[in-house]
Amino acid sequence: MLFWFIGTSVASVWSVFRDPKFAYRWVIVGALVPVFSAVTVVGFLVAVMLLTIGKSASKKTVRKNFLALTIGLFMHLVFDGAFLSTKMFWWPLAGLSVDGYAVPLIERGLLNIPFEIVGIGLILWTKKQIKPFL
Numbered sequence: 001m002l003f004w005f006i007g008t009s010v011a012s013v014w015s016v017f018r019d020p021k022f023a024y025r026w027v028i029v030g031a032l033v034p035v036f037s038a039v040t041v042v043g044f045l046v047a048v049m050l051l052t053i054g055k056s057a058s059k060k061t062v063r064k065n066f067l068a069l070t071i072g073l074f075m076h077l078v079f080d081g082a083f084l085s086t087k088m089f090w091w092p093l094a095g096l097s098v099d100g101y102a103v104p105l106i107e108r109g110l111l112n113i114p115f116e117i118v119g120i121g122l123i124l125w126t127k128k129q130i131k132p133f134l
Contacts, residue, residue, distance in 0.1 A: 001105055004115040005031040007122030009075035013068075014126050020133035023068035030072020036082050036103075037091040041073045080104050 009031035010024050035041055048070060052063035076082075081104040083089050105112065 001112055001116065001119075002032070003117075003119030003123060004112070005076055005079055005119070007119030007126070008079045009072055011122040011126045012075060013071060014129060020130050023065050026065050026068035027072040027075065030069040031075045031079075033073055033076060035073050035076055036080075036088050038077060038082075038089055039091065039093055041070065041077065044073065045070045 006028050009027050013022065013024065013027050045067075048063065048066040052059045052066070077089070084104065108115070
């Protein structure tokens with residue numbers, strides 16, 4: 001799954017922010033990272049916020065890019081359906097064992113093909129939406 005995560009993430013972020021200068025590349029990178037736990041993403045977000053405290057221009061740029069990455073990580077959780085398994089979604093708070101958990105991507109099987117097609121459509125739609133602003 002590649003286009004599904006890219007298309008849904010970028011289209012969602014565009015629909016919310018409507019900012020052609022947003023760091024969409026970092027959203028894409030985050031959306032392609034296979035995360036399965038909200039706790040790990042929140043931990044990453046807290047680390048970004050703590051490590052980029054300050055008013056220097058370089059820290060603001062780093063923070064902006066890493067926040068876009070974090071948004072992409074959250075988008076992956078949403079569009080992978082990670083929340084369907086409560087124990088996995090809240091790992092390690094729900095226990096440290098990961099045995100017996102189903103991976104949504106594998107569990108969907110051939111249903112991934114229509115998802116990829118929808119993802120391609122969303123990429124094309126988003127590109128068309130952003131282009132007039134560039």
